Amino acid sequence: MSSSTTVFVATNDLSGHTRGRAVPGDAVDGVLRQGVGWVPVDLALTAFGEIAPNPFGAAGDLKLMPDESTGAEIPAAGGAPAVRVYLADQVLPDGSEWPNCPRTFARAALRDFTRATGLEVVASFEHEFMLPDLPAAPPFSFERLRGAEPFGDELVGLLAHMGLEPANWLPEYGAGQFEITVRPATGVRAADRAVLLKTAVRDLARRHGHRVTFAPLVDPEGTGNGVHVHLSLRDAETGRPVLYEPGRPGGLSDLGARFSAGILAHARALVAITACSPSSYLRLLPHRWSSGGIFLAERNREALLRICPTSTVGGGNPADQYNLEFRAADATANPWLTLGVLVRAGLHGITAEYEAPRVWPEEIDESVPASVPTLPRSLEEALADLEKDDVVSGWFSPELLRTHCSVKRSELAAVAGLDDRRMCERVADVH
Secondary structure, three states: OOOOOEEEEEEEOOOOOEEEEEEOHHHHHHHHHHOEEEOHHHHHEOOOOOEOOOOOOOOOOEEEEEOHHHOEEEOOEOOEOOEEEEEEEEEOOOOOEOOOOHHHHHHHHHHHHHHHHOEEEEEEEEEEEEOOOOOOOOOOOHHHHHHOOOHHHHHHHHHHHOOOOEEEEEEOOOOOEEEEEEOOEEOHHHHHHHHHHHHHHHHHHHHOOOOOEOOOEOOOOOOEOOEEEEEEEEEOOOOOEOOEOOOOHHHEOHHHHHHHHHHHHOHHHHHHHHOOOOOHHHHOOOOOOOOOEEEEEEOOOOEEEEEOOOOOHHHOOHHHHOOEEEOOOOOOOOHHHHHHHHHHHHHHHHHOOOOOOOEEOOOOOOOHHHHOOOOOOOHHHHHHHHHHOHHHHOOOOHHHHHHHHHHHHHHHHHOOOOOHHHHHHHHHHHO
8 A cells, every 4th residue: 555545544434435534644553553443422423414312412531443454545546636434433532342233233143143153154245236327228229338338347447456256247137227246255354345345336436427326215106225144153173064954844954943033023223324314115015026024935035034946967066055045235324233133133043942934945936925924015114113122122222222213313313304206316416
């Protein structure tokens, strides 16, 4: 890294926005040792830039303590200088953990999971987003792919340069919609990659003069943008995958079934964290290929939890590929909190020995979504479910839970009185 390269020390807030402080590149050694200043009330910023009612007020100080292993450089291009980004934990001035830090929340959940089970979590976040200023082109088409150039090719190269291991870049179904995926990573690195990916997409789009949005919906009648979280479990010592067991329903092991049961049992509270914008719940409806109900199914995109396909083509090993996809998340959520609550829900399903859920087959008739439990129909309903679920709410420090709910209710107040179309537009403008 050049000594002239700006360094940005970053966290990610309760609405999925990357925030932080910049320092000169020649100060990086000291910053890596001592961090940069931060304040607790920053946690209460809404997606619309206002400060929600919170327990912190004007008091208190924090440090953003960068994790050197997360360092990723966005090179100079198109007149924009280079910048090196480090993701940080929010810590108290003496360096001890601040219990309201989202990244600390994820690391603690992963640590507790491994201590209790001897397993590690491998995850990846699939992001969908829209470039609405591109010329119209057919879904999934070569025409749309090429119409986004040179942005697309540069995005893949940028993610590779940043060490995020891009896997797929494709034109999606919705107007101006694309999907970008990265390879799975172990533990908190998976959520770190999700934070850095969004940051990179936004920065590159700006440099190309594109407007970009990760919002759940741009149009209430249109196609939505989700974040599909893929989860697999491996023995922490040997790396052996443990979700796949031939002969069981869906090929899902008993341990994997109980992990799934924990997520299903607490889904109505979990989505207050994983899909937490006012427009999120217009997308989470049957027949939208998002999540039509709280159920587990083989290769069905209406399921809250989908058992993803495996293949033996080219000598592929199903056990190595086997993973669960959580489909009720979007990019208005904090990736660290999303990963943390899914891991804690799965752990609770294992340790409390929840009964294995039914595995619905790939082909289901139209009556199935109507016969399974439903997700909340609004963000306010989801927040109420979060607050009354003693298991899920108990994972959070009281201040973090209170602040999250306050931020979300402030965002609801900001769009109160708008019809669905204008509300989606307002949310899309800030995401």
